[in-house]
Amino acid sequence: MKKRPNDFSLVKFSSMSALNTDLYELTMAAVYFERQMNERATFSLFIRSYPPNRTYFVSAGLAQAINFLENISFSAEDLAYLESLKMFQPDFLTYLERFRFTGDVRAIPEGRLFFVNEPLLEIEAPLIEAQIVETALINILHFQVMIATKASRCFQAARGRQLIDFSLRRTHSLEAGLYVARASYIAGFAGTSNLLAGRLFGLPVYGTMAHSFISSFDQEIEAFRAYADIFPERTIFLIDTYDTIAGAKKAAQIGREMAAQGYNLAGVRLDSGSMASLSRRVRKILDEAGLSRTKILASGAFDEYKIKEVLDRGAAIDAFGVGTKMGVSADAPYFDMAYKLVEYAGREVLKLSPGKTTLAGGKQVWRFYDRRGKFHHDVLSLKEELIPGGEPLLQAIMEKGKVKVSLPSLEEIKRTFQDDFSRLPERFKSIDLEVSPYLVRLSPELRKRQQKLVREVRKKELGES
Amino acid sequence: MKKRPNDFSLVKFSSMSALNTDLYELTMAAVYFERQMNERATFSLFIRSYPPNRTYFVSAGLAQAINFLENISFSAEDLAYLESLKMFQPDFLTYLERFRFTGDVRAIPEGRLFFVNEPLLEIEAPLIEAQIVETALINILHFQVMIATKASRCFQAARGRQLIDFSLRRTHSLEAGLYVARASYIAGFAGTSNLLAGRLFGLPVYGTMAHSFISSFDQEIEAFRAYADIFPERTIFLIDTYDTIAGAKKAAQIGREMAAQGYNLAGVRLDSGSMASLSRRVRKILDEAGLSRTKILASGAFDEYKIKEVLDRGAAIDAFGVGTKMGVSADAPYFDMAYKLVEYAGREVLKLSPGKTTLAGGKQVWRFYDRRGKFHHDVLSLKEELIPGGEPLLQAIMEKGKVKVSLPSLEEIKRTFQDDFSRLPERFKSIDLEVSPYLVRLSPELRKRQQKLVREVRKKELGES
Numbered sequence: 011m012k013k014r015p016n017d018f019s020l021v022k023f024s025s026m027s028a029l030n031t032d033l034y035e036l037t038m039a040a041v042y043f044e045r046q047m048n049e050r051a052t053f054s055l056f057i058r059s060y061p062p063n064r065t066y067f068v069s070a071g072l073a074q075a076i077n078f079l080e081n082i083s084f085s086a087e088d089l090a091y092l093e094s095l096k097m098f099q100p101d102f103l104t105y106l107e108r109f110r111f112t113g114d115v116r117a118i119p120e121g122r123l124f125f126v127n128e129p130l131l132e133i134e135a136p137l138i139e140a141q142i143v144e145t146a147l148i149n150i151l152h153f154q155v156m157i158a159t160k161a162s163r164c165f166q167a168a169r170g171r172q173l174i175d176f177s178l179r180r181t182h183s184l185e186a187g188l189y190v191a192r193a194s195y196i197a198g199f200a201g202t203s204n205l206l207a208g209r210l211f212g213l214p215v216y217g218t219m220a221h222s223f224i225s226s227f228d229q230e231i232e233a234f235r236a237y238a239d240i241f242p243e244r245t246i247f248l249i250d251t252y253d254t255i256a257g258a259k260k261a262a263q264i265g266r267e268m269a270a271q272g273y274n275l276a277g278v279r280l281d282s283g284s285m286a287s288l289s290r291r292v293r294k295i296l297d298e299a300g301l302s303r304t305k306i307l308a309s310g311a312f313d314e315y316k317i318k319e320v321l322d323r324g325a326a327i328d329a330f331g332v333g334t335k336m337g338v339s340a341d342a343p344y345f346d347m348a349y350k351l352v353e354y355a356g357r358e359v360l361k362l363s364p365g366k367t368t369l370a371g372g373k374q375v376w377r378f379y380d381r382r383g384k385f386h387h388d389v390l391s392l393k394e395e396l397i398p399g400g401e402p403l404l405q406a407i408m409e410k411g412k413v414k415v416s417l418p419s420l421e422e423i424k425r426t427f428q429d430d431f432s433r434l435p436e437r438f439k440s441i442d443l444e445v446s447p448y449l450v451r452l453s454p455e456l457r458k459r460q461q462k463l464v465r466e467v468r469k470k471e472l473g474e475s
Numbered sequence: 476m477k478k479r480p481n482d483f484s485l486v487k488f489s490s491m492s493a494l495n496t497d498l499y500e501l502t503m504a505a506v507y508f509e510r511q512m513n514e515r516a517t518f519s520l521f522i523r524s525y526p527p528n529r530t531y532f533v534s535a536g537l538a539q540a541i542n543f544l545e546n547i548s549f550s551a552e553d554l555a556y557l558e559s560l561k562m563f564q565p566d567f568l569t570y571l572e573r574f575r576f577t578g579d580v581r582a583i584p585e586g587r588l589f590f591v592n593e594p595l596l597e598i599e600a601p602l603i604e605a606q607i608v609e610t611a612l613i614n615i616l617h618f619q620v621m622i623a624t625k626a627s628r629c630f631q632a633a634r635g636r637q638l639i640d641f642s643l644r645r646t647h648s649l650e651a652g653l654y655v656a657r658a659s660y661i662a663g664f665a666g667t668s669n670l671l672a673g674r675l676f677g678l679p680v681y682g683t684m685a686h687s688f689i690s691s692f693d694q695e696i697e698a699f700r701a702y703a704d705i706f707p708e709r710t711i712f713l714i715d716t717y718d719t720i721a722g723a724k725k726a727a728q729i730g731r732e733m734a735a736q737g738y739n740l741a742g743v744r745l746d747s748g749s750m751a752s753l754s755r756r757v758r759k760i761l762d763e764a765g766l767s768r769t770k771i772l773a774s775g776a777f778d779e780y781k782i783k784e785v786l787d788r789g790a791a792i793d794a795f796g797v798g799t800k801m802g803v804s805a806d807a808p809y810f811d812m813a814y815k816l817v818e819y820a821g822r823e824v825l826k827l828s829p830g831k832t833t834l835a836g837g838k839q840v841w842r843f844y845d846r847r848g849k850f851h852h853d854v855l856s857l858k859e860e861l862i863p864g865g866e867p868l869l870q871a872i873m874e875k876g877k878v879k880v881s882l883p884s885l886e887e888i889k890r891t892f893q894d895d896f897s898r899l900p901e902r903f904k905s906i907d908l909e910v911s912p913y914l915v916r917l918s919p920e921l922r923k924r925q926q927k928l929v930r931e932v933r934k935k936e937l938g939e940s
Contacts, residue, residue, distance in 0.1 A: 018542030021675045023490065023650050030649045032641070032668040033682030041705045047691065077483030091674040097706070137691060144685075148644040149652065176497070179613040180809050182647035184495045185488050187614065189648060203497035209556040210486045217498030220609075222816035225824040226512065226602060230936055240506045241562070251826045252936040282828040334809045343808040344645050344799045351687035359690040361716045363747040471695055471717040 025185070026081045028109060029088045031145040036092070036106075039138045043102045049355035051137040052372045053144070054129040055151060056350075061342035065438040065445055068162050068427060069122045069130060070193045071154030073417055076407060078146055079111045111139050115408035118375065119418070121196055121426030122403060123434055125388060125448050128375045129404065130155065132393075137354060144349045152347040153186065157193035160314075160339040162431060164332055165198030166439050167314040169321060172329035174216045175202035176309055177337025190337045196423050198431075199332075211420060218246040218279045218307065218331075225251060231260045238268055238275070246277040246307055249292070254283055258292040262299035269300065277305040279331070285310075286323035293326035305329060313340065314441045358463055362471075369456065370463050376400025384435050391453035490650070491546045493574060494553045496610040501557070501571075504603045508567045514820035516602040517837045518609070519594040520616060521815075526807035530903040530910055533627050533892060534587045534595060535658045536619030538882055541872060543611055544576045576604050580873035583840065584883070586661055586891030587868060588899055590853060590913050593840045594869065595620065597858075602819060609814045617812045618651065622658040625779075625804040627896060629797055630663025631904050632779040634786060637794035639681045640667035641774055642802025655802045661888050663896075668796075676885060683711040683744045683772065683796075690716060696725045703729055703740070711742040711772060714757070719748055723757040727764035734765065742770040744796070750775075751788035758791035770794055778805065779906045823928055827936075834921065835928050841865025849900050856918035 024030075042048055057067060084092070084106045092098055092106065113135020118124050130151060133140050164173055175194045178187040184206075191207030201214030208215035219237060227233035230251060238245045247264070249257030258278060265275035278296070280288055289306050296304050308320070309331030317330055334340065350368045351359055358370035372393035378400050380386040389397050407415055418426070437445050452460070468474045489495075507513055522532060549557070549571045557563055557571065578600020583589050595616060598605050629638055640659045643652040649671075656672030666679030673680035684702060692698035695716060703710045712729070714722030723743060730740035743761070745753055754771050761769050773785070774796030782795055799805065815833045816824055823835035837858035843865050845851040854862050872880055883891070902910050917925070933939045 018538045019546070021539075021542070021653075023653060023671075023675070025488065025649055027671055029671040029674055030643075030652070031670055032643055033670055033673075033680045034668065034684055035682075036670065037682055037702075037706060038684055038688045041688070041701050042691070044705050045701055051687075051691065053687070073483045074486075077486070081484070088674065091670075095673075095680070097709070141685075141687065144687075145644050146649060149646065149649055152645055153647050178495075178497060179610050180617055180812075181614065182618050182803065182808075183651040183654060184490055184611060184614055185650035186648040187495070188486075188488060203499065205496055205498055205501065205556075206488075206492055206494040208498075208560075209494055209553065210488070215498045215560070217500075217502055219499055219503055220606075221826045221828065222516075222518070222606065222609075223499075223503045223506070225816050225826055226507070226516065226819045228822075236506050236510055237502075240509050241502060244562070250828045252932065253827065256937050282831055338647065338803075338808040340808055343647075343803040343805055347645075351690050354691045357693075361686045361690055362718065363686065363715045366747055467717065472721050 024085070026078065026083065027088055028082045028084045028106070028142060029091070030149070031142060035142050035144055037097070039141055040098055040102050042138050042141070043105055044099070048136045048138050050134055051140045051351055052353040053133045053140050053349050054352045054373060055131040055147060056127055056129045056348060058126065058346040058348055058366070060126055060447065061345055063442055064159060064342065065448060066123045066125060066159070066434060067155050068158035068197050069118045069120050069124055069155065070158035070196050071151045071189070072117055072120045072131070072407070074154070074189070075131070075147055075150045076115070076413055076417070078150060079115065079143060079408065080411070080413065082111055082143065082146070084109055109142070110411060111135065111143060112411040113139055113408070114406070114410065116404040117407050118403045119405060119426065121423040121430065123430045124375065124403065125450050127369070127450060128388065128390060129373050132372055132404065134372065148347055148349050152345060154189050154193040155347070156339045156342070156345050157190050157336070158197040160336050160342070161194035161197035161199055162427070163314040163441050164317060164336055167317040167321070167441055168330060171327065173199045174329065174331050175199050175204065175336070176331040176333035178204045180334040181337045187337070192420070194336060195420060196427055198427070219248045221248065221251045224248060230257060231264065234260060234264045238264055238273070242268060242271070242273040244276055246279050247275070248279045248281060250280055250282045254280060254288050255291060255295070258295045262295050262301060265296070265301045265304055266299055275301055275304045277307050277329070279307045279309060281310045285320045285327065286325040289326040290324065307331060309333065311335065318441060358459065360463060360467065362464070362467065369460055371456070371459065373456070375403040377403055379433065384433050385448070387449035387451060389451045389453055390456060392456050392459065395453055395455055397453060489550070491543065491548065492553055493547050493549045493571070493607060494556070495614070496607060500607050500609055502562070504606055505563055505567050507603050507606070508570055509564070513601045513603050515599055516605045516816060517818040518598045518605050518814050519817045519838060520596040520612060521592055521594045521813060523591065523811040523813055523831070525591055525912065526810055528907055529624060529807065530913060531588045531590060531624070531899060532620050533623035533662050534583045534585050534589055534620065535623035535661050536616045536654070537582055537585045537596070537872070539619070539654070540596070540612055540615045541580065541878055541882070543615060544580065544608060544873065545876070545878065547576055547608060547611070549574055574607070575876060576600065576608060577876040578604055578873070579871070579875065581869040582872050583868045584870060584891065586888040586895065588895045589840065589868065590915050592834070592915060593853065593855060594838050597837055597869065599837065613812055613814050617810060619654050619658040620812070621804045621807070621810050622655050622801070623662040625801050625807070626659035626662035626664055627892070628779040628906050629782060629801055632782040632786070632906055633795060636792065638664045639794065639796050640664050640669065640801070641796040641798035643669045645799040646802045652802070657885070659801060660885060661892055663892070684713045686713065686716045689713060695722060696729065699725060699729045703733055703738070707733060707736070707738040709741055711744050712740070713744045713746060715745055715747045719745060719753050720756060720760070723760045727760050727766060730761070730766045730769055731764055740766055740769045742772050742794070744772045744774060746775045750785045750792065751790040754791040755789065772796060774798065776800065783906060823924065825925075825928060825932065827929070827932065834925055836921070836924065838921070840868040842868060844898065849898050850913070852914035852916060854916045854918055855921060857921050857924070860918055860920055862918060
């Protein structure tokens with residue numbers, strides 16, 4: 011191990027570096043290279059099981075995954091590092107120097123709903139390429155699907171109230187904060203507090219004020235007045251620094267002063283205490299001051315469960331700032347997403363590891379709707395099958411390493427989500443009740459081929475007859 | 476909202492951008508600027524409560540936080556974006572153009588253990604600067620402390636067995652994967668599978684092979700032989716693709732072939748099934764083939780709980796690949812870390828929000844040891860106090876925006892952790908038993924001042940006498 015100073019100014023993180031991968035991807039690639047095993051391989055990326063309380067998944071992250079595949083390469087520094095490991099032959103390093111992704115990609119578009127075992131994405135590429143991109147592809151898609159799915163649950167629980175992403179301080183890295191803002195926007199959030207996400211994705215940005223703002227003034231009411239002076243058209247007072255009800259009364263006083271000058275106090279924010287009863291008392295104080303247009307925003311440990319609970323208890327809350335628990339998907343901070351070889355050099359393959367048996371071959375997902383336009387069931391078929399009456403979900407996105415479609419805007423993706431979500435039967439939208447899983451059938455052809463292949467593999471590898 | 480294409484090639488994430496913050500930090504800053512409220516402020520960063528099963532925290536992330544403070548700025552694109560929001564006055568934007576962090580920083584060095592309510596870091600800076608850096612500072616320190624703490628629990632559970640970070644595919648973003656590799660290395664891991672982390676931090680890198688490697692060959696044993704040919708000195712066979720015991724026998728066969736050529740099969744990896752019994756059966760197969768030096772590595776949903784369980788059940792496992800559950804701190808994916816104003820313009824401040832009352836004033840933490848050199852208790856004091864017999868934990872790191880100390884290497888930080896961890900009494904190292912919290916006393920002076928200030932604030936803000 012080369013010793014280097016613990017100097018972060020040397021740490022230049024590049025999301026396009028092909029070193030965003032596990033060592034084993036490169037040692038396997040080196041063996042393939044040496045053996046000239048670089049025929050076309052199909053890998054399928056899917057989720058193996060439902061995390062607690064989940065009954066569907068929201069596709070998200072594809073634009074980033076595609077961008078990664080278009081731009082992945084080994085920089086001079088990356089190659090020098092690999093050489094320094096003294097594990098790889100010079101001709102393999104020369105190959106890596108020219109490494110680009112040249113494969114085909116099919117995927118379920120962002121914003122669409124999908125289910126367990128359905129491939130979110132399939133890659134067909136020379137084996138070495140498809141292997142090296144594995145780790146980053148899972149990393150990118152896993153995170154955004156997980157967050158979009160979590161956000162959609164908050165969207166369901168909020169019953170039309172506005173949701174704002176407040177999670178940046180607790181996301182797992184600053185980069186993660188960007189993708190949380192994007193994925194939650196897709197799945198029903200109105201915007202984010204994250205300014206860099208606002209800049210990079212064109213998302214609406216929102217904000218209020220912090221407790222430190224209040225306490226940096228000698229008195230709370232001075233802090234309110236100072237803020238209203240500068241931002242009279244977008245003021246939301248944080249009212250719980252010392253006492254929420256006392257704070258609400260001061261906010262109402264400044265709200266009346268603002269009204270006298272022709273301005274509307276946009277809102278107040280509650281950040282602690284018993285939200286249902288406090289919000290009703292604060293609503294009364296505001297209404298009695300003639301501030302019925304002033305909204306109540308609540309923040310503090312909200313997620314789908316707490317949103318549902320306070321609304322069930324009659325909270326007078328118009329908008330939620332949703333932070334930590336959405337931004338880390340706290341009740342399910344990882345999904346069981348896998349990226350598995352299903353075909354190599356024209357030969358279908360699978361693994362038989364206990365509980366992790368894979369389905370061989372490239373695939374398509376077909377969705378069937380009932381007469382009211384709601385999802386009825388899906389069929390998982392071999393890629394080349396045609397299943398009459400079904401809507402095929404995987405679309406060709408890249409061919410020979412180039413993007414072949416024009417990617418939808420974030421607004422379009424958001425509409426896709428809303429349309430799909432409105433077609434999902436209500437029983438799958440419960441945030442805390444157990445329901446039988448959505449029906450995903452295997453096509454008869456897929457089932458037949460799978461049974462045949464399992465028998466063949468067991469015979470070949472385990473000597474069974 | 477400006478509509479922009481959903482084109483990720485436009486998304487240039489910069490971890491040094493001052494836009495890695497919440498909108499409200501800038502609206503508050505704009506008010507301070509307009510009011511010329513930019514006196515020195517002290518902010519204290521600490522954790523408010525213990526997450527489930529945690530009894531201590533491991534300091535980590537300081538090198539990155541410092542690097543952020545040294546380099547934070549608004550780029551031309553950042554400023555153009557802020558201008559496009561039409562919220563900020565030109566003179567404030569001009570101020571931001573020249574924005575740099577010029578404050579002082581004191582902190583508990585990386586690798587040391589600390590406890591609830593103890594400031595991990597304190598910032599003393601002009602109010603605007605201290606406010607704008609809040610979000611990123613919490614983001615950076617929260618994540619690495621959480622991961623180092625989780626990793627230290629795996630280290631404890633593993634009782635000397637080697638641990639490797641395998642989490643990159645499930646960390647929340649690629650950037651997060653880097654910091655997981657670093658933080659887990661500090662807290663007892665031997666290395667990582669993450670190549671970019673290996674390059675950037677000089678960490679040892681490890682790897683084995685994937686199921687896809689096995690299934691891309693016509694037969695499992697061919698895959699083993701091909702790998703051993705290319706990497707005879709660092710071969711670890713994955714043996715569960717079809718059947719673990721059948722795989723172990725094939726691995727033993729190749730191991731014998733390797734031995735005949737003077738090579739040692741480094742290891743085999745188990746990735747599914749009942750680990751305790753399988754590992755003993757595999758150990759027997761290897762031993763009977765004369766491969767007693769071949770190690771058994773296990774992976775698959777390991778964390779401190781599963782490591783403890785399989786070792787309690789007599790597993791013959793020499794090393795663990797620890798992935799997802801460590802890399803997302805699955806049983807506690809967020810900590811309640813706060814960054815609070817405690818002093819402004821020489822005036823001590825606090826907030827009284829229910830359950831979130833803060834302690835006013837800049838602080839120091841003093842550690843006391845018993846006669847055997849073990850931690851006895853800590854004392855939290857005002858910054859200017861001297862507590863005889865205690866070891867002060869917060870050290871001056873930055874002055875006027877510049878780093879004033881030479882930061883330790885990662886190896887030194889790892890030793891600091893190991894030394895501190897060996898001095899933590901055993902009862903705090905249980906991974907699943909409830910224990911009374913480690914004793915953190917408030918100094919009499921801190922307690923007296925706090926009581927006085929609470930009375931004053933309640934009187935001023937709530938009219939209490």
